[in-house]
Amino acid sequence: MKKTRFITQAAMIAAIYVVLVEVFKPFSYGMIQVRVAEALTVLPFFTPAAIPGLTVGVIVSNIIGPYGLLDIVLGSLATLIAAYLSYKMPKKLLVPLPPILVNAVIIGAMLYYIFxxxxxxVPLLAIMGWVGLGQLIACYGLGYPLIKILEKYKEKVF
Structure with a gap:
């Protein structure tokens, strides 16, 4: 039962992530981006199933996306690292921080190389700054309120 629940949660998170990237596609790619789906990067706070769920969601989104194999590999690696670190965060307030920092560095460097x-x-630090700002908006602006909402339903949902 636990394994089925884990796989189901991971699959649902991956699917929701992909849908959010596609619905908000104009904002999901590029040097200046606010990937709304990154709000879901707070879900490792509630369940470790979010780690593979987010990673698979990013893989699928980046297969569909414009940057090819480099983004598929580096984007999913960045997500895997950030999701694991978010899962390990000792305080709720810190949960959104790993996706901001990891993506600013890895995705910023990747976009610098692509362009x-x-x-x-654009200079490397500028791209990293723009990616970090977009992540800040998605992870703290949207993700942290999501934590507050989901805390009310934690026992029923997770």
Whole structure:
């Protein structure tokens, strides 16, 4: 029963993540992005099933997305690391922090590499800053209120 619940939760989180990326696609990719689905990165606070769920959601979203294999690999790796670190956070207030920092560095560096030598080239720290700002909006602006809402239903949902 526990294994079935874990797999079901992970699959539902992955599916919701992909749907949110697709619904808000214009904001989900690029140097300046607010990926609304990143609000779900707070879910490891409630269940470890969110770790594979978020990772699979990112893999599927990035398969559909514009940046190809590099984004599939690095995006899912960044998510896996951030989700695990969020799961290990000792305080609720810190749960959204790993996705902000990990994505700012990994996705920022990836986007810098992708746009290097193009007319859209921007300094590395600027891209990291923009990615971090988008993550801050998604993770604390949307994700932290999600924690507060889900806490009321924790026993029924998770």
């Amino acid at each position: 290097l030598g193009t007319p859209d080239e």
